[in-house]
Amino acid sequence: MNDPLIEDICAVVAAIPRGKVTTYGEIARLIGRPQNSRLVGRTMGRITDRPHIPCHRVVNSQGRLAPGWDEQRDLLLSEGVTLKANGNVDMKRCAWRPFDTEELQ
DNA sequence: AGACTGACGATCC
DNA sequence: GGGATCGCCAGTC
Numbered sequence A: 001m002n003d004p005l006i007e008d009i010c011a012v013v014a015a016i017p018r019g020k021v022t023t024y025g026e027i028a029r030l031i032g033r034p035q036n037s038r039l040v041g042r043t044m045g046r047i048t049d050r051p052h053i054p055c056h057r058v059v060n061s062q063g064r065l066a067p068g069w070d071e072q073r074d075l076l077l078s079e080g081v082t083l084k085a086n087g088n089v090d091m092k093r094c095a096w097r098p099f100d101t102e103e104l105q
Numbered sequence B: 001a002g003a004c005t006g007a008c009g010a011t012c013c
Numbered sequence C: 001g002g003g004a005t006c007g008c009c010a011g012t013c
Helices: A004-014 A024-030 A037-049 A070-078
Strands: none
Touching: A004 A024, A004 A037, A024 A037
């Protein structure tokens, strides 16, 4: 059964353009739970059965990728996401903003 | 009911 | 800029 929380997260994550990434905190804020960023990450772990949801485009504020998910790094690289030497995502270039779509910047 | 943990965030060093 | 610590909320043991 899909919880309303999962539906909200999927809606936001699905809106992330290719080559861009967003943070759990940003999603949490968009779904109305600015302090539940951890719940978002935990919930996303349950969305693994949703291939249509690019959950690999979701990282934390540090640009750190999900632990135990080495495939995520390869997926991001395939989309043109720039990673730093330490393996973190370059949020400076790939941080997606709902208000700032492809038409802007 | 109580304690621990976590795909986190912000702050401090 | 990177690493360590504290704080928040919900889920799990």
